[in-house]
Amino acid sequence: MSVAGRRKNSYVAYVFLAPALILLGVFVLYPFLDNFKLALYQSSPSPLIPSTYVGPSQFWQTITSSTFLQGLQATLIYTAIVVPFGLLFGLLLAVLANQKLRGMVIYRTIFSTTVISGVAVSAVIFDTLLNPVVGILPWLGININPLTSPTWALPVNALIGVWSYMGLAFIFCLAGLQSVDTSVLEAAECDGAGWWSTLFRVTIPMLSPTLFAALTLGTISALFSFGTINLLIGANAPSVNANVLGLQIYNNILVNQNFGIAACLCIALFIVTLIITGVMFRFLERRVSYAR
Amino acid sequence: MARVEFQSVTKVFEGKKAVNALDLTVDDGEFLVLVGPSGCGKSTALRMIAGLETVDQGTILIGETPVTNLAPKDRDIAMVFQTYALYPHLSVAKNIAFPLQQKGIGKAERLARAKVVADTLGLSDYLDRKPRQLSGGQRQRVALARAIVRSPQVFLMDEPLSNLDASLRIQTRSDIVALQKNLGTTTIYVTHDQVEAMTMGHRIAVLNEGVLQQVGKPIDLYQRPINTFVAAFLGAPGMNLFTARADNGAITIDGATTRFTTPGLDGPITVGARAEDLRLASTGIPAHVTGVEILGADVHVLATTPSGSSFTLRQPVEAPRPELGENVTIDITATELPLFDPHTGILRDEVAR
Numbered sequence: 310m311s312v313a314g315r316r317k318n319s320y321v322a323y324v325f326l327a328p329a330l331i332l333l334g335v336f337v338l339y340p341f342l343d344n345f346k347l348a349l350y351q352s353s354p355s356p357l358i359p360s361t362y363v364g365p366s367q368f369w370q371t372i373t374s375s376t377f378l379q380g381l382q383a384t385l386i387y388t389a390i391v392v393p394f395g396l397l398f399g400l401l402l403a404v405l406a407n408q409k410l411r412g413m414v415i416y417r418t419i420f421s422t423t424v425i426s427g428v429a430v431s432a433v434i435f436d437t438l439l440n441p442v443v444g445i446l447p448w449l450g451i452n453i454n455p456l457t458s459p460t461w462a463l464p465v466n467a468l469i470g471v472w473s474y475m476g477l478a479f480i481f482c483l484a485g486l487q488s489v490d491t492s493v494l495e496a497a498e499c500d501g502a503g504w505w506s507t508l509f510r511v512t513i514p515m516l517s518p519t520l521f522a523a524l525t526l527g528t529i530s531a532l533f534s535f536g537t538i539n540l541l542i543g544a545n546a547p548s549v550n551a552n553v554l555g556l557q558i559y560n561n562i563l564v565n566q567n568f569g570i571a572a573c574l575c576i577a578l579f580i581v582t583l584i585i586t587g588v589m590f591r592f593l594e595r596r597v598s599y600a601r
Numbered sequence: 602m603a604r605v606e607f608q609s610v611t612k613v614f615e616g617k618k619a620v621n622a623l624d625l626t627v628d629d630g631e632f633l634v635l636v637g638p639s640g641c642g643k644s645t646a647l648r649m650i651a652g653l654e655t656v657d658q659g660t661i662l663i664g665e666t667p668v669t670n671l672a673p674k675d676r677d678i679a680m681v682f683q684t685y686a687l688y689p690h691l692s693v694a695k696n697i698a699f700p701l702q703q704k705g706i707g708k709a710e711r712l713a714r715a716k717v718v719a720d721t722l723g724l725s726d727y728l729d730r731k732p733r734q735l736s737g738g739q740r741q742r743v744a745l746a747r748a749i750v751r752s753p754q755v756f757l758m759d760e761p762l763s764n765l766d767a768s769l770r771i772q773t774r775s776d777i778v779a780l781q782k783n784l785g786t787t788t789i790y791v792t793h794d795q796v797e798a799m800t801m802g803h804r805i806a807v808l809n810e811g812v813l814q815q816v817g818k819p820i821d822l823y824q825r826p827i828n829t830f831v832a833a834f835l836g837a838p839g840m841n842l843f844t845a846r847a848d849n850g851a852i853t854i855d856g857a858t859t860r861f862t863t864p865g866l867d868g869p870i871t872v873g874a875r876a877e878d879l880r881l882a883s884t885g886i887p888a889h890v891t892g893v894e895i896l897g898a899d900v901h902v903l904a905t906t907p908s909g910s911s912f913t914l915r916q917p918v919e920a921p922r923p924e925l926g927e928n929v930t931i932d933i934t935a936t937e938l939p940l941f942d943p944h945t946g947i948l949r950d951e952v953a954r
Contacts, residue, residue, distance in 0.1 A: 495653050496686035499757075500747070501674040501703035510699075514690040598690035598731075 347572035360569065371573035376547070376557065380574075381581065383463055384553045388531040388585075390467035391474055396523055398471065399478025400516075404508065406479070407486045417483065423476030428536030435469050436541055456541050462549035469537045474530070478523050485519030486512070517597040524593070525586055532582050535559055554578045603664035603754040603787060604629045605650060610659035612645050612811075619645045621811040622659070632781050632788045634802030636795060638834070642811040643791045647757050650789065651680050663754055674703070679748035683760040685740040687732040693719065693743050694728040700751045718746045738769045745777070749784065756781070756788040762797065774801060795835050799823065807831050825939065829946035832873050832939070838901065841879070841912035842941070843886075845872040852953050855906040857886045857930075861938055861953035871941040872953060874933050876901065876915040881923065882932035888912075890923045904929065 323330075348368055350360040371377055402420045406413060423431070438444050441454040455461035489512065497507045513520070535555030538546055546552040554574055561571035605627040612620040620642040627633045635643040648654040650661060652673035661669050668676045679700070687696050694715050701711035719725055722742045732740055741761060748756055761777070762770045778801050781788050792798055798805045799819045807814040807822065807830075815827040819835075826832035832840035845854045847866035852859050854872060861872075881902070891911070892903035900922055902914040914931065916922075923929050938953040 490684060490686065492682045492684050492686040493688060495651075495673075496680065496682060496747075497688075497699075498653065498673040499651055499678060499680040500700040501751075502699075503674065506703060510702075511688060514688075517690070 344572045344575055347568050348576055350569050352567045352569045356566070363569075367569055368573045368576065371570055372577045376552070377554075377574070377577065379547070379550065380552050380554045380557050381577075383551055384532060384555070384578075384581075386463060387467045387470065387534075387553055388528060390464060391470035391531040391534075392524060392527045395471045395474030395527060396478045396520065398475045399480075399523070400482045400513075400520070402475070402479045403482035403486055404512070406483055420479045421476050423473050424480060425476075426473065428473075429540060431469060431473055432537045432540035435537065439465065439541075457545065457549060459549045462542055462546075463538075463551040463553075466538045466541065466551060469541075470531060470534060473537075474527050478527065481519050481523040482516060485516045489515050514598060518599050521589075521594060521597045525589060528585060528589065529582055532578065532585070554581075604631075604662075605755055605787060605789065606662040607646070608660040608662070610646070610649060610661060611657050612642070612649060612654060613657050614645075618811045620649070620808075623811075623813055625806055625813060625816065627787060627789055630785045630787055632778070632790065632801065632803045634798040634805045635789060635791045635808060636798035636805055636834075637793065637808035637814075639793055640810075641808040643793075643808050644759055646808070647759055647789060647791045650676075650755065651678055651757050652676050653680075677754045678757055679751065679753040679755075680757040680759065681741075681744050681748050681761045683763050685732070685737075685744045685764075687740055687743055687747075689732055692729050692731060693724060693735070696732065696743055697724075697746045697750050700747060704751065715746070715750055718750045722746050722749075737765050738773060741765065741773060745780070749780070752784075752786075754787065756786050756790075758788065758790045760792055761790075762792075762794075777801065795839075796837055799835065805835075807834060809834075825948065826873075827948050829871060829873075829941050832941070836875065838876050838913040838915075840873045840875055840939075841910075843872045843874065843906070843910045843912065844908055844943070845870050854886045855908050855910070857884075859886070859933060859953075861933070863940065863951050863953045866940075866951065869943045870949075871943045871946070873939040873941060874912075874935060876913045878933055878935035878938075879912070879914040879931055880916060880934055881914070881920075881929055883930065885930040885932040888929055888931055890925055890927045890929055893922055893925055895922075902929075904931070 349362060349364055351363045351367060352360045406417045406420055426434075436456075439446060439455055441447065441452070446452070446455070453461070455465040493515070494507060494511060497511045502510065533555050535553050538551050538553060538556055539559065542549060542551055546556055554577070558571050558574045558578070561567045561574065607623045607625045610620060610623045611618060623642075623646060635646060637643050645654055649656050650663070650668075652668065652671060652675075656669050659669075660667050663676060663678070688699060691699065694712055697715035697718055698711040701714060702708075706714075716725070716728065719728055722745060724739065724742055724746060727735060727739060727743075732743065735743065741764075744761070758777075762773055765773060774797060777790075790797075790801060802819060804817060805819050805822055806816045809830050815822055815831050822831060822835055826835060826840065829842055833842060843854045845852055847853075847863060847868060847870050850862045850864045850866055852861045852863065852866075852870070852872060886906060888904040888906050890902060890904045892901075894901040894903070895918065898918055899915050900918050900920070902916065902923060903911070904914065905911045936954065940949045940951060940953055941947065942949060
């Protein structure tokens with residue numbers, strides 16, 4: 310084919326790619342880049358007055374503020390609870406649900422429902438469960454309201470996060486387990502491996518690509534999440550050490566209408582996410598064994 | 602090493618008996634081939650020895666020990682799977698050493714022992730590779746090495762050659778036979794391939810629909826199959842079975858008189874004859890040629906008699922060949938022919954001479 314012909318063909322290719330490129334540009338690339346511009350402007354108190362250019366100083370001020378640092382700490386604690394425990398419980402449930410037992414379909418359905426329970430729904434469920442009067446805590450002899458406790462507010466919301474992420478991890482792990490060649494597990498049985506040994510030396514290593522994918526996606530989503538904290542704690546979040554970065558961004562946009570600060574926080578959270586997932590790829594992905 | 606014994610073992614899958622009252626003893630050090638068409642229960646029988654399937658009725662003994670309710674890891678058996686079933690995340694050395702690791706043998710010793718076994722199987726150059734970097738034949742050798750390394754009482758092999766290509770299959774076939782001879786370990790080998798059965802085992806056990814048909818040395822089964830199923834299943838091609846009649850002892854096939862007689866026999870009868878016992882002749886049994894397969898040294902002529910008995914005739918490539926669709930006549934050259942009951946298919950005591 311001539312060079313001209315090849316070039317003509319590549320035009321045709323771009324025509325076919327155009328719808329996807331336009332959507333990507335309008336909804337992903339443009340907002341992403343525009344966010345960097347927004348971060349350079351100080352928002353005015355009213356939409357009628359134009360915002361003023363302040364430059365990168367706004368970003369440095371934002372990320373050195375105590376609000377941001379407390380938020381970063383809360384976000385990291387939240388993620389450090391949600392992801393490992395959610396993945397562990399999801400894996401355990403998947404191992405249990407992968408047995409061939411009567412009625413297992415029902416359990417599989419139940420275990421995976423936490424994925425499709427919306428944030429608002431789970432917030433209502435846990436608000437009721439944690440209610441200091443009608444909830445389960447007084448019944449268990451615990452007489453504090455964890456949602457107003459500076460010690461417990463964040464961990465309790467992280468537990469809700471564990472509950473919710475567990476379902477997704479469960480689906481990932483069950484799909485992974487079902488694609489494991491059963492004769493390999495049978496070989497382990499014949500080779501003298503017991504249940505635990507098979508789980509740790511054969512099943513989990515064979516699941517490692519699945520686990521790594523679930524870990525990465527779960528980490529990203531946990532770093533950005535704020536839904537139940539917003540619904541269960543709301544404006545009290547800073548006073549109970551639960552003012553996670555996602556919540557700060559949300560409040561700066563929708564409550565304070567301070568788009569400049571929100572944009573700076575977005576950039577900071579983006580960088581944090583990039584570093585954490587980068588570290589995970591650098592140190593964990595090499596231990597993942599892909600079957601082919 | 603030990604003998605393996607099935608005592609009226611039955612396994613039921615969804616109301617159907619996959620293995621039906623199986624009685625079978627595999628002697629110490631013996632190489633026994635379990636053979637039959639797919640779904641005959643041979644793999645199920647093997648998996649029951651391993652403990653990968655439960656036993657519904659009966660007892661399985663390994664040595665003197667009833668193992669029916671023991672976990673696979675407590676039976677001291679090693680299994681080789683059709684799909685190799687290697688641990689994809691472990692190197693060849695660690696795959697081979699895995700059973701030793703489970704026994705609690707220290708790292709240095711188990712890797713040393715794995716290396717010795719790998720050497721005997723020609724795997725020394727691949728110890729650090731992952732299974733995905735190996736060819737099918739190499740993977741199967743790793744699976745064999747993993748079975749050998751801990752010197753189990755019994756080897757169980759479930760169609761270990763089925764995923765290999767034809768030439769490698771023939772090579773590995775003789776490798777496994779040589780290996781078993783050297784080690785002297787009791788081996789039970791499952792296959793649907795009757796050539797593997799004929800060439801590998803000290804004895805063959807033929808299964809059909811969960812029922813043991815016949816056990817014996819390959820040549821005995823070939824020459825005196827106990828029923829029409831074994832007759833047609835063993836050999837390449839299987840024994841030809843002709844619908845025939847005996848009139849006062851004289852045997853006729855499709856109206857053609859033969860020189861075979863069985864004194865005192867009257868009525869319908871099934872006559873067996875191997876492909877090598879048939880030849881084209883100027884007179885004899887009429888047949889219509891439905892296929893001519895030139896295999897190289899031999900030619901298989903596939904034909905059907907007017908009454909519908911299909912058969913295969915083998916002749917040397919130099920002999921004149923019939924055309925496809927030609928009508929021919931066939932002579933039987935054997936000195937004696939086995940006779941089967943036309944209804945039950947069971948071998949009769951008398952033969953036709």
